[in-house]
Every structure is written in structure tokens, then in C-alpha cells.
Amino acid sequence: MIGAIRSEVRKVFTTRLWWGLGLGMALLAALVAMGFAALVGSDAAGAGDQGGQGNPFARMSIGTAQIVYNAGIVQQMTLLFPLALGVILITSEYRHKTITATFLSTPNRWVVLVSKTVAVAAVGVVYAVLHAAASLAGAVPIISLVKGQDTFLGEPQVWQSLGTGVIAFAVWTLFGFGVGMLIHNQIAATLIAVGATLVVQIALNIVFTIKEWYAALKWIPGNLTTNMLVTSDPTQGQNVDPATAAQYFDHWWQAALVLVAYSVGLAVVGAFLTTRQDVA
Template sequence: MTTSTTQRPTASDVTVTTGRGLRRAIRGELSRLFGTRMPLIAIILAALSGLVPTGALVLGGPGTAQPPMPDIDSAAGVSTALGLAGVSLFVPALIGTIAVTSEYRHRTIGATFLAVPRRGQVLLAKLLCYAGFGLTYGLIVVVAAAIGLYGAAALRGMPIGMPIAVVVTLLLRIAVTAAIYMIIGVAIGALARHQLAAVGIVLGYFYFLEYLLMIIPGVNAIYPFLPGGAAAALTQFTFITDSVGATGTLSAPGLLPPVAAAAVLIGYAAVASCVAVLLPLRRDLR
């Protein structure tokens, strides 16, 4: 008499299978991303977001702005000029949100989950792909901002009041912040699923709610711990908070040190990513 035994999968087998599924999900996500016009549109937006505000401010002279800003022959002036590129960081968050909600809107998410049945792998693949895409977006922004800064300064014959190494560090912070914002956008899209609602959440929060909280006495003490406050500290763009304090009616909310601000932003991205991966596992596709 012969007996048949079913060999149970080992931990290494499960790891290999999981790794293959994740790689397949990443390949599928990259195919969907580069099969659309979104990368081209994002590149154009990134270049404009970096070049136009920084170049226009430096060329026109920060001292002519209202209220006047320090000129680029000082470190504060350089930080302000480059920080303008970070004002549009809601754009990568919006891109990440639209990328995910578009699959629900066009009813293609079902086919995506059928191709890779483990939803967690699909959503993890989206987060990984768009983290890389967000970093690429941020690098394009900062390269364009650097061109705007040094090009406009050369036209004016104005020296740059910040060492090149410090400028590079600041630009890299902006690029990393863009990647984190895109991860947060993907997470919001995965959770909200409805495109108009998700876009409304992103725009309403980053364009309205954070600024509202910043000007409410007492409440603005939490601003440094919000994504916008952490991003302002990380990118050293303090013009908006300084303007609030310059009114004389409100105290400017203090910002965190850059290292603490980076930890806060990474924390937001980590929590949003975990929720975005785990919660949809228990929800239907409707």
C-alpha cells in the first residue's frame, strides 16, 4: 500500500512566491504608468514648478516683492527663492491620488487585482512605483529651480549667498519631500477610491485647511507637526509662517528642526501606506 503525502510549502517557498507576485505587480504598475500621458505631463509640471517661480523671483528682485524678501546674496534669500519650488508640493500628492482613483473610475482595478490576486501586493507595488516616480518628479523640480536660481542670478550679476553644498542639500530635501507627498497621495487615493472626493481631500487640505489652522490662535501650535509644517521646515521655506508673524496679530508658529521634520513626514507616509495596504483588503471593489 502506498501513501501519498502533501508537501507543505516552506517559508522559503512562500517568500519566493511573494517576491514573484510583487515583481509582477510592479511590472504591471510601471506598464500602466508609462502607457499614459501622465509621466509627460508630470515632467512638464515639475519643470515649470521649479523654473518659473524661482527664476521669476530672482530675476525680478526679491526686495520688490510685497512684503519684501531678502535678496539672494543672503542665505535666507536663497532659501526663500528655492523654497518657492516646494509650494507646489501638493502637485505630486495630486498625481498619486489621481493615478490610483483612475483605476476605480475606469473600472480597471478588478482586472488589476485578478492579475495579482493579493491586493496587498498590488497596493504595495503602487506605493513603491510612485515613490520612485515622486522622487523623479522632485529631482526635475530642483534641477529646474537650480537653473532658475543660477541663471537669473547670472543675468543680474548677483552673487549667491549660500555655498553650493548647502544649496544641493536643500534641493535634495525638496526632492525627497516630493516623493513623500506622492506616497501620501497614493494612500489617499487608495482609501477614498472616488476620484472627485480624493482630489477634493488633497486640494482642500493642502490648499485650505492647513493654512486655516496656521492662522487660528492657539490651534496653530500644531502646524509644525502637520505635513505642510514639516515640509516647510525640511525645505527651509519659512516665508509663509514669517508673514503670519509679521501681521502683529498672530505669533508665527515655530517650525521643527529639519531632522525632526523629516521624521514627521516619513511617519505620515508610513502610517498612510500601512492603512492604504491593509484597509482595502477587507473592502469590495464597488
């Protein structure tokens, strides 16, 4: 098992794919964080709000810092990178027919799939660290120098939020990996995974909001991810719609458990089907 894991990790980190996507993700993370940081305390951020009530950017707080430093994840834009990487890492083996040699060299397919899962999760961890560093580099100078406000980097909750990003990225990379095991065609798997993240989740958020099924919103993967990262109320002391509170679990680890359960379930189903399929 150790040898198989080492082999799969080498497969990932000896290619240009992981760092190419990683650089693109880091650039986007920095830009999005900069944009969110620019909203802090601005008039535009409170536009349409009565006295800025219910506006998370009215002033810096622990919750606001968690949103700004994880802005790319909260907006689900940077999550597309680990998701796509997870898809490509498994589907490329089928596309280039290397999966045959992999299964022949390690006849026990479950060992191969577990090893690949560990390697994929490891990439997610690396992406999480890269994302956090890029977001801080983009947001902190604006908050501190331009806005003249506290960065809240001395607060444990802010660092906990950044650390929880490790779980988020590992899970979303596994989401892509699970989709890739279910759908071996690389283009189709990537489009379906990205489409489900962007279109389906947005549609569900709209439908649930229109129907006023606010409690159902907490079960959507993107909202679960935000629930994990933003653990402090950024509008504390302001008037907040009670319906907003119903959209989140009371504790971040509850959201994390549900999100992990989603990824594990998808990965197990994909792995089971893969062990039953022939390879050319």
C-alpha cells in the same frame, strides 16, 4: 514582488499623465523661482521692514538660496502636482475597473499595494529631479546676471536642500495615493486632497497664529516640508521674532520623520481598508 513592482512602474511611465503633469509642474516651478529670485535685494522685498531686518530677501545667503530654489514647494503650489498624481494613479484603476484584473492577476493584495506604493514613490523622485532642474534654470540667471549676486551653488547645504526635495515629493505623492485608497471616487478624492492642502492648511496657519500656538505650526505638513528644505536661517544676523523660531524643528530630519510618518500612516490605513473591500 519584483515582477509586480515592474508591472506597476510600467503602468505609470507608459501613460501620458505623468509627463503631462510633470511639464506643467516644471513650468510653474521655474516661474515661481524666477519671481522669488527677482525679490532678492530689491526695495520691494524690504518694504515695511526696518532696515530689512527679518527679511530673508534682503541679501543672498544659504537660507535665501534654499528658499528661492525651492520656492514652488515652500509656497506649496508645485506640491499639488505630485499630490494629484498620487490620487489619480490609484483612483483611475477604480474608475476604469482595471483594479479587478490587477487583484486577480496578483491575488495577494498587499503585494499589489506595496508595488503600487513603490511605483508612486518612484514618480515622486522623478518629479523632484525635474522640479529642481526647472527651479535652478529659472532662478540662477536672474540671481547671477540680473542681480549680480552669488548663487551659493557651491554650498553643500544648498544641494542638500535640493536633494531633500526627493523625500518631499515622494511623500506628497504618497499622500495623494493614500487619499485615493480611502476615497475611490477620482473627482472627490482629488478635490479633498487639494482642498486639504490649500484651504485646511491655510486655515490652520491662521488659527494657530491668532491663538499664538506657534509650536503647533511645526506639525502642519506644508510647514514640515519647508522645515526640511530650508535648513539655514536666511535672516541670520538680523532681528527675528522668537515666535518664528518656535515654528520649526531644530533639525531637518526631525521634520522629515514626522512627514514620512504622516504619509505612512495614511497609506497603511488606506491599504488596510482596500484589502477588506470587494471590487467589481
